[in-house]
Amino acid sequence: MKKSLTPASIKKLDKSNMLGLLMDFPLQCKQAYDIAKASRILFDKRDFTKIVFAGLGGSAIGADLARSYLYFECKIPISVCREYELPAYVDSSTLVFISSYSGNTEETLSAYQEARKKGASLVLVSSGGAVKEHAVKEGLTFIEIPQGMPPRCALGYMTIIPLVVLNKLGIAKDITGALNDAIKVLEELKEKNLNPRIGKKDNIAKYIADKLFGKLAVIYSSSIHFDAVITRFKGQLNENAKSLASTHVFPEMNHNEITGWRNPKKLFKDFVVLILKDKGMHPRIMARMKITADILRDDEGVPVLEIWSRGENLLSRMLSLVYIGDFVSFYLAILYGIDPTPVDRVTYLKKRLAQE
Numbered sequence: 197m198k199k200s201l202t203p204a205s206i207k208k209l210d211k212s213n214m215l216g217l218l219m220d221f222p223l224q225c226k227q228a229y230d231i232a233k234a235s236r237i238l239f240d241k242r243d244f245t246k247i248v249f250a251g252l253g254g255s256a257i258g259a260d261l262a263r264s265y266l267y268f269e270c271k272i273p274i275s276v277c278r279e280y281e282l283p284a285y286v287d288s289s290t291l292v293f294i295s296s297y298s299g300n301t302e303e304t305l306s307a308y309q310e311a312r313k314k315g316a317s318l319v320l321v322s323s324g325g326a327v328k329e330h331a332v333k334e335g336l337t338f339i340e341i342p343q344g345m346p347p348r349c350a351l352g353y354m355t356i357i358p359l360v361v362l363n364k365l366g367i368a369k370d371i372t373g374a375l376n377d378a379i380k381v382l383e384e385l386k387e388k389n390l391n392p393r394i395g396k397k398d399n400i401a402k403y404i405a406d407k408l409f410g411k412l413a414v415i416y417s418s419s420i421h422f423d424a425v426i427t428r429f430k431g432q433l434n435e436n437a438k439s440l441a442s443t444h445v446f447p448e449m450n451h452n453e454i455t456g457w458r459n460p461k462k463l464f465k466d467f468v469v470l471i472l473k474d475k476g477m478h479p480r481i482m483a484r485m486k487i488t489a490d491i492l493r494d495d496e497g498v499p500v501l502e503i504w505s506r507g508e509n510l511l512s513r514m515l516s517l518v519y520i521g522d523f524v525s526f527y528l529a530i531l532y533g534i535d536p537t538p539v540d541r542v543t544y545l546k547k548r549l550a551q552e
Contacts, residue, residue, distance in 0.1 A: 198409055199533045201402055206392055209530050212537035214436065215392065217349040218522055222382040224352035225515070229375055231339060231353070232360030238337040239317045241365055244291045247274045248282065248316075249358070250307035251295035254347030257431060258354025259295055260424035265359065265514060266368055267420050280306040288315035291365070293358055297347035299325020302549075319361055321354065346537060348435055351428070351518070374511040381507035381516055390523045401523035404501060407468055408433075408524070409531045412440055416488070417472035417517075418481045419445035425514055426472060429521035436525035436536040446481050446488075454488060457496055464498050474505040474513050 199205055206215060247270070249259030256278055263274040277283065280303045286292065292311040296304040299322035308330065311318055320331045323343040331338030339361075341353040356375065362368035389400050396402040413433055415426045426443045433441040444453050457464075469492055471485055492498040503520060505513035529536035 197533075198531050201392070201396070201405075201527055201530055203392060206530055209533065209535055210526075210537075211535050214346075214349070214526055214529075214536045217345055218519075218526060219386060219391075221352055221519060221522070222379045222386065224350075225356050225375060225379055225382070228341070228353040228356035229360060229372075231341065232357040232364075235339045235357075235361070235364075236337070237319075237361070237364060238335065242317065243289070244272055244317070244365075244367070245289040246285060246287075247272055247291045247293075247362075247367070248286055248311075249274070249276045249293045249295055250282065250304050250311070251276070251293075251354075252278050252301050252303050253431070254350060254435075255295045255297045255301065255304070255354060257348070257424065257428050258351050258356075259293065259358060260427060261351075261355045261514065261518070262358045262362075264421050264424040265511060266362075270362070270368055272367060277307060279303060282307050282310045282314070286311060286314050286316055290314070290316040291367075292316040292318050293361075294318060294320045294322075294327060295354055295358075296322045296325065296327050297341070297345075297350045297354070299323060299327035299329075319358075321357055323350075346435075346539070348431065355515075371511060374509045377509050378507065378512040378515050381512040382519055385506055385516055385519055390519065400503070401520055402527050404470070404503070404520075404524045405527035405531055407499065407501060408437075408439070408528055411466055411468045412442065413470055414442045414444075414467055415470045415472065416444055416446060416449060416485070418474070418477045419448060420478075421476070421510065421514060422472055422474065422517070425517045425521070428518050429470075429472075429524075432522050432525035433528065435539050435542075436522075437528035437532060438534055439525075439528060439532070446484050450484050450488065454491065457492060457498070461496070464496050467498050469498055469500045471500060471502050472505070472517050473502055474517075476510065476513065 259276045294308045320338045359371050417426045423445050430441040430443045433439045489500045506516035507513050
């Protein structure tokens with residue numbers, strides 16, 4: 197049974213105040229900038245040939261966003277490693293970010309040990325835990341972020357801090373102006389389009405959440421700049437709404453998945469397609485999106501919803517879509533009658549692993 201999105205219903209279900217964390221996201225981005233600006237790099241600048249982020253889940257998605265944001269800017273290859281082991285190409289000319297919100301993620305700690313053995317330059321980011329202990333003991337560059345939130349809610353820290361550090365190292369441009377504009381866009385979006393006091397008619401997140409209730413979301417966007425955005429969207433639907441979702445990117449989707457939209461037809465009534473759009477996308481990508489949407493609507497009868505980014509600069513536009521997706525997942529959780537914060541199966545899995 198679908199629950200309501202009234203303030204009373206939200207307050208009753210949102211026992212850990214996920215809404216408050218979402219509302220504070222613009223402020224968190226500003227705090228992340230200040231923390232990174234005040235940080236000290238404890239290794240000499242050098243001519244790095246690779247950049248690798250080691251992290252999982254909510255601690256890795258910020259790295260993905262930074263990588264996607266720098267697609268046309270950074271001339272050094274950037275990769276995100278969600279594994280126990282680092283790629284063979286990591287060496288003494290590699291800059292490695294160790295990103296673990298808790299500081300205790302076992303895969304990331306394993307990657308950290310490998311990075312040390314390979315002689316990489318390290319930047320450690322966490323709220324404490326074993327990561328902080330290693331940093332203090334071994335005199336490594338460490339950037340501490342506030343404790344007390346689910347890792348997926350620390351996205352501002354995990355995205356903005358690397359961008360500021362890379363600027364300090366002369367690898368990326370200063371984001372001060374872009375971030376200030378992005379924060380304004382996020383604040384306006386929050387107050388005019390996402391706030392729980394705004395009804396479904398004018399609240400894009402409530403509207404989309406309502407359309408996704410009882411359905412499987414299939415989320416598409418371009419591979420350049422927005423691949424990480426749809427990964428975040430999917431992850432938030434998984435963790436907040438406890439709902440499955442699927443993603444793919446253009447143009448690759450047009451070379452395989454589009455042909456899969458034929459069977460099993462009986463399932464299509466339970467699918468909703470979301471296409472994330474941005475004015476900066478390649479015109480041929482926009483054409484592909486339109487044709488694909490027409491095929492899915494006209495030939496298969498699948499609902500297709502378009503979500504446009506907001507703002508002028510790229511950082512604003514990326515973060516605006518992230519913010520919309522976060523609120524969609526929150527409101528969908530409420531519609532399902534679920535507290536969005538707990539991730540019981542992740543907790544259970546970690547306990548089982550500790551026994552192995």
